Amino acid sequence: MNPIPVLTIQDVAMLDGVLADFLKKTEAELTIVIDRGGNVISQFGDMDLMEVTIVAALAAGSFAATRELARRIGEIEFNALYHQGNGRHVFMNSVDDDTIMITVFGSRTTVGLVRFYSAAAAQNVANILKSLQHDGHGLIFDATDISGAPIFTDANQASS
Amino acid sequence: MSIINYASREIQFKIVYYGPALCGKTTNLNYIHQRINPQNRGDLVSLATATERTLFFDFLPLNAVVIKGFVTKFQLYTVPGQVIYNATRQLVLRSVDGIVFVADSQWEKMEENVESFRNLTENLTRQNMSIDEVPCVLQYNKRDLTNIAPVNYIEYVLNNGKKRLQSFEAISSTGQNVFAVLNAVSQILLHKFSKQNEVPRATPLAIAIPAENVMPHDENLTV
Numbered sequence: 001m002n003p004i005p006v007l008t009i010q011d012v013a014m015l016d017g018v019l020a021d022f023l024k025k026t027e028a029e030l031t032i033v034i035d036r037g038g039n040v041i042s043q044f045g046d047m048d049l050m051e052v053t054i055v056a057a058l059a060a061g062s063f064a065a066t067r068e069l070a071r072r073i074g075e076i077e078f079n080a081l082y083h084q085g086n087g088r089h090v091f092m093n094s095v096d097d098d099t100i101m102i103t104v105f106g107s108r109t110t111v112g113l114v115r116f117y118s119a120a121a122a123q124n125v126a127n128i129l130k131s132l133q134h135d136g137h138g139l140i141f142d143a144t145d146i147s148g149a150p151i152f153t154d155a156n157q158a159s160s
Numbered sequence: 161m162s163i164i165n166y167a168s169r170e171i172q173f174k175i176v177y178y179g180p181a182l183c184g185k186t187t188n189l190n191y192i193h194q195r196i197n198p199q200n201r202g203d204l205v206s207l208a209t210a211t212e213r214t215l216f217f218d219f220l221p222l223n224a225v226v227i228k229g230f231v232t233k234f235q236l237y238t239v240p241g242q243v244i245y246n247a248t249r250q251l252v253l254r255s256v257d258g259i260v261f262v263a264d265s266q267w268e269k270m271e272e273n274v275e276s277f278r279n280l281t282e283n284l285t286r287q288n289m290s291i292d293e294v295p296c297v298l299q300y301n302k303r304d305l306t307n308i309a310p311v312n313y314i315e316y317v318l319n320n321g322k323k324r325l326q327s328f329e330a331i332s333s334t335g336q337n338v339f340a341v342l343n344a345v346s347q348i349l350l351h352k353f354s355k356q357n358e359v360p361r362a363t364p365l366a367i368a369i370p371a372e373n374v375m376p377h378d379e380n381l382t383v
Contacts, residue, residue, distance in 0.1 A: 004162050004163065004164050004171065004353050005163050005164070006163075006164045006166060007163060007164065007166060007167070008166050009166050009167045011166075012165060012166065012167035012168075013167070035163070036254055036255065037254040037256070038174070038219075038235065038255070039162070039163055039172045039174065039235070039255060040172065041163060041165075051221075053202060053221040053233065053235065054202060054203060054205055054219065054221065057205070057217075057221075057235065057237075058205065058219075060254075061207070061216055061217065061251065061252075064251040064254070065216070065248075065251070068247060140353060140354065141227060141350075141353055141354045142354060143351060143354040145227050145228040145229075145354070146226055146227055146228075146347075146350050146354060147225070147226045147227075150339070150343045151224050151226050151232075151234075151342075151343050151346045151347070152192070152196060152222065152224065152339055152342055152343055152346070153196075153339065154195045154196070154335065154338075154339050155195055155196060155197045156195055157195075
């Protein structure tokens with residue numbers, strides 16, 4: 001029996017507060033906090049821009065893939081990565097050993113500004129996540145809460 | 161590691177399809193992507209070479225309502241099966257909640273199956289996880305081919321750990337038991353987080369294969 005880590009409504013509000021302040025200062029479009037496995041922990045900004053789940057999975061992969069490159073030049077990992085596009089860019093920075101912050105921004109701001117404010121934002125996010133680990137709240141379901149029906153069905157077979 | 165967001169009432173789980181090169185991992189995700197209700201899935205993302213070999217991973221996000229009051233998001237990944245990409249497999253396994261090990265049923269692939277399963281257990285150990293603790297289901301794929309090993313032989317070489325894993329015969333190219341496998345691993349991982357921790361046994365669908373290869377093998381026992 002293993003509890004699943006929980007982000008309470010208060011935790012989410014605190015994280016949203018940090019991310020909203022970060023977006024306001026930088027004029028970036030969207031910021032996502034993910035774990036290094038690609039799971040989304042928190043997100044704030046214009047979610048219609050892209051499919052956040054997929055961006056999170058790809059960003060986690062991208063961040064992890066450069067780790068070996070960092071090791072080859074004597075670093076443990078790169079603390080930050082920047083992908084420059086024509087109109088839209090992505091900045092990723094390490095929050096702690098398990099967490100990464102992704103920021104998507106356009107021409108209204110600069111990578112320097114995003115980089116500058118991301119350090120403080122990452123520190124604030126790390127502090128909130130650290131307090132969650134100390135509080136140790138988790139959730140365990142009752143088996144009756146879980147649907148007994150097949151979770152996923154083949155649409156063609158179900159309709160035939 | 162999965163996490164629950166009480167504000168959005170969402171839970172996320174990560175399921176990884178693991179196995180030797182060309183065993184059908186990507187074919188599983190392709191079939192699920194094609195046949196599941198489009199409202200319940202996102203785009204299938206494949207980071208592959210020009211010859212369709214998986215270079216980094218394939219990724220398919222699925223949504224379901226299976227736990228009262230929560231939207232459950234299942235994120236399906238495949239790993240690159242080729243031996244040289246072990247560092248990539250380790251990355252994709254990070255924070256995994258459930259595993260589908262896809263074995264190629266052909267006789268000449270048995271050594272690769274065993275090596276890949278050993279590689280899986282080693283990579284889990286590197287993350288302080290154990291194959292006995294992570295929800296895992298075995299899929300014996302390509303049962304429509306002629307040069308396949310009997311199921312009891314594959315069970316003998318792969319499913320011989322302390323904990324007997326649930327296993328399914330499958331043909332991922334036609335979709336036979338693809339959804340049964342996905343449902344089985346999903347149920348096992350959901351019940352891992354429940355108070356009772358008892359998983360209802362999944363029933364594999366009958367599969368059209370030569371009679372001499374049919375063996376009863378649906379096991380979920382701790383020896």
